[in-house]
Amino acid sequence: xxxxxxxxxxxxxxxxxxxxxxxxxxxxxxxxxxxxxxxxxxxxxxxxxxxxxxxxxxxxxxxxxxxxxxxxxxxxxxxxxxxxxxxxxxxxxxxxxxxxxxxxxxxxxxxxxxxxxxxxxxxxxxxxxxxxxxxxxxxxxxxxxxxxxxxxxxxxxxxxxxxxxxxxxxxxxxxxxxxxxxxxxxxxxxxxxxxxxxxxxxxxxxxxxxxxxxxxxxxxxxxxxxxxxxxxxxxxxxxxxxxxxxxxxxxxxxxxxxxxxx
Amino acid sequence: xxxxxxxxxxxxxxxxxxxxxxxxxxxxxxxxxxxxxxxxxxxxxxxxxxxxxxxxxxxxxxxxxxxxxxxxxxxxxxxxxxxxxxxxxxxxxxxxxxxxxxxxxxxxxxxxxxxxxxxxxxxxxxxxxxxxxxxxxxxxxxxxxxxxxxxxxxxxxxxxxxxxxxxxxxxxxxxxxxxxxxxxxxxxxxxxxxxxxxxxxxxxxxxxxxxxxxxxxxxxxxxxxxxxxxxxxxxxxxxxxxxxxxxxxxxxxxxxxxxxxxxxxxxxxxxxxxxxxxxx
Numbered sequence: 321x322x323x324x325x326x327x328x329x330x331x332x333x334x335x336x337x338x339x340x341x342x343x344x345x346x347x348x349x350x351x352x353x354x355x356x357x358x359x360x361x362x363x364x365x366x367x368x369x370x371x372x373x374x375x376x377x378x379x380x381x382x383x384x385x386x387x388x389x390x391x392x393x394x395x396x397x398x399x400x401x402x403x404x405x406x407x408x409x410x411x412x413x414x415x416x417x418x419x420x421x422x423x424x425x426x427x428x429x430x431x432x433x434x435x436x437x438x439x440x441x442x443x444x445x446x447x448x449x450x451x452x453x454x455x456x457x458x459x460x461x462x463x464x465x466x467x468x469x470x471x472x473x474x475x476x477x478x479x480x481x482x483x484x485x486x487x488x489x490x491x492x493x494x495x496x497x498x499x500x501x502x503x504x505x506x507x508x509x510x511x512x513x514x515x516x517x518x519x520x521x522x523x524x525x526x527x528x529x530x531x532x533x534x535x536x537x538x539x540x541x542x543x544x545x546x547x548x549x550x551x552x553x554x555x556x557x558x559x560x561x562x563x564x565x566x567x568x569x570x571x572x573x574x575x576x577x578x579x580x581x582x
Numbered sequence: 583x584x585x586x587x588x589x590x591x592x593x594x595x596x597x598x599x600x601x602x603x604x605x606x607x608x609x610x611x612x613x614x615x616x617x618x619x620x621x622x623x624x625x626x627x628x629x630x631x632x633x634x635x636x637x638x639x640x641x642x643x644x645x646x647x648x649x650x651x652x653x654x655x656x657x658x659x660x661x662x663x664x665x666x667x668x669x670x671x672x673x674x675x676x677x678x679x680x681x682x683x684x685x686x687x688x689x690x691x692x693x694x695x696x697x698x699x700x701x702x703x704x705x706x707x708x709x710x711x712x713x714x715x716x717x718x719x720x721x722x723x724x725x726x727x728x729x730x731x732x733x734x735x736x737x738x739x740x741x742x743x744x745x746x747x748x749x750x751x752x753x754x755x756x757x758x759x760x761x762x763x764x765x766x767x768x769x770x771x772x773x774x775x776x777x778x779x780x781x782x783x784x785x786x787x788x789x790x791x792x793x794x795x796x797x798x799x800x801x802x803x804x805x806x807x808x809x810x811x812x813x814x815x816x817x818x819x820x821x822x823x824x825x826x827x828x829x830x831x832x833x834x835x836x837x838x839x840x841x842x843x844x845x846x847x848x849x850x851x852x853x854x855x856x857x858x859x860x861x862x
Binding site: 347349350352353360362363364365366367369370374377378379382383384385387391393394395397450452453454455456457458459460540541542543571574575576577579581582 | 615618623624626627629634635636637638639640689693694695696698699700701703704705707708710711788789790791792793794795797800806807810
């Protein structure tokens with residue numbers, strides 16, 4: 321008898337609890353998307369913690385895993401911009417990037433520029449690594465290029481510089497007030513990392529347009545949005561607030577974490 | 583408490599320490615946000631794979647959720663181990679017929695309620711940190727105050743007592759003793775010593791930064807994409823635990839159970855030996 325009553329109460333209470341659960345989702349927590357809101361500010365402090373924890377834990381030179389050639393089982397999946405339509409880029413592409421220049425400027429002793437041929441004639445390095453998109457997918461490919469570090473040394477990075485900002489040709493977003501060009505940034509540890517290469521080759525072929533021709537920077541210990549395609553200028557700075565919306569990159573401006581190592 | 587006057591009452595025992603109670607409720611909040619933002623993150627690429635990478639030119643997927651166009655209009659489709667099911671209204675396609683939403687999991691169970699991977703990640707990692715910190719506090723406190731030894735780690739006698747405990751649970755007959763029963767111990771042991779560490783470790787294995795310092799984690803879990811799949815499966819197991827946990831609280835007497843997890847004081851079954859520290 322008492323068992324019956326317990327069971328009935330049990331079912332009734334479960335039904336109430338269940339409907340409460342369904343209602344609990346919805347949109348009460350959409351305010352967390354407001355990047356100027358206090359709750360969001362507190363939560364973003366965890367990004368700083370992640371960055372500092374990983375920088376403290378992981379050596380500056382610790383390498384990303386490299387894979388065997390047999391792990392390249394497919395082409396590199398193109399994502400984001402795959403066919404930039406800015407006039408500058410279309411012009412460069414038409415003449416097969418013959419007049420392309422990579423410029424290093426900002427807080428450096430001397431501004432330097434390199435043609436594609438110059439970059440190709442510098443010490444080359446290949447690495448088979450896994451590209452992890454922030455969306456969740458991964459793709460293994462072979463990247464060939466030259467290390468960024470020695471180029472930064474040629475320019476002579478000033479001791480006050482803290483970040484490298486990577487400016488790209490692609491109009492990742494078109495708005496009524498004009499194109500938004502892709503950019504991102506990293507600290508100097510990632511810029512000088514031995515696997516950070518200016519890549520011009522992909523899977524033993526010339527880097528195709530859909531993957532960032534003529535030059536894509538690889539920062540192998542970070543997610544895909546930290547691998548800027550169609551790169552043309554690297555600017556050394558001590559503050560990121562003057563670029564875009566001030567969060568250090570195109571995707572970062574939309575709310576992604578700046579570090580991108582997790 | 584009306585009917586209690588007619589029945590014999592067991593003693594009121596101090597069962598849950600302040601450490602157990604505080605960590606319990608912090609976890610409730612953490613897991614709520616971790617689940618709903620986790621589903622938001624999953625929606626950015628609603629597929630799970632086995633291996634290091636995601637097959638786009640080969641197939642190593644075990645789960646795919648999406649929407650397809652059919653002669654009758656768009657439908658939500660879920661493919662598990664090669665078998666495809668129509669999941670319109672729940673997975674792949676949901677919302678009102680005139681304004682359908684094509685996300686894997688519907689907005690009712692994601693934070694934010696619309697597609698926003700950036701916000702989902704920020705909130706997920708914030709509560710990930712709180713979750714791990716709480717876990718460390720719980721382990722240290724519960725080791726020192728004996729909660730782990732007394733209530734969590736099953737003893738040989740507990741294993742032997744499982745069949746009887748299963749029979750009692752099936753009859754909704756619950757024993758409210760000083761320590762946990764065999765099934766309670768086994769399920770909490772599974773959550774604290776297997777599922778919690780596993781979901782944290784597989785989460786970290788998805789971090790390219792962590793992969794550089796601990797590449798062995800990639801090998802341990804069979805690749806980054808397998809780690810992501812395990813992370814998802816452990817989530818499903820934790821959700822299952824949560825459902826059973828709440829049902830058991832309701833079945834075993836929600837007032838008494840909730841009181842013990844808020845104040846620490848728990849009404850034991852009649853016949854429980856009384857000690858000096860108990861209240862009548």
